[in-house]
Amino acid sequence: MFAADSRLTLQIQQAAFDPGATLNAFQAAHPGVGAVVSFTGIVRDEGATLTALEIEHYAAMTGPAISAIAEQAIGRWQLAGALVIHRYGRLLPGETIMMVATAAKHRAGAFASADFLMDYLKSRAPFWKKAFSAGGSEWVSAKAEDEAALHRWSDLP
């Protein structure tokens, strides 16, 4: 959608999607690779207390910010392809929020790049979550460990 790099598939959408079908299509689109890794993020029910999660985003920045992160991953691990789908709007417990997939020659690159993408999407993609429960609503605050997780990527070759 916003991707300048043809190896990147990026979708930011309100609509639900089918992670299984998406993964199969992603694999089919990248013949010749030896490894595909995927991650699917799901709305937790927080012990059945959460009634909904509302995701807000900065529409003009989301695409460019995710593209920049994904292009780093593609270059660093020589990926044949990367996929990022992230939803916004009101989601219910059990719904899929987002998905990341990477296609590489070997599993090490596919795993590491998917991990890298998730770490950066958590703290550098302009999304904000508000959790609704019977008692009211609360903005989900960023965790210090999420920010700290970014540092490990600069220590590695």
Next chain:
Amino acid sequence: MTMIEILYFAWLREKIGLPGERVETSAQTVMQLIQELSSRDDVYALAFADPGSLRVALDQELAEFTSPLSGVREVAFFPPMTGG
């Protein structure tokens, strides 16, 4: 004086009560803009009371509070992001 578009997200948007606004400003840096807004109304002073809990993007790119505003058209303020 230049016109810039300011955007607010998440709890900052709720505290200020607006998703965004156009303002005429002579601020040279992000910090000066925050000071200018804060002196305008208590609502801003309260919302920006702890800049360390906020992030800023200039023309859709993450920036610092010391970043200059020259040539910038859109300034966005928001809490740390919670994607994924």
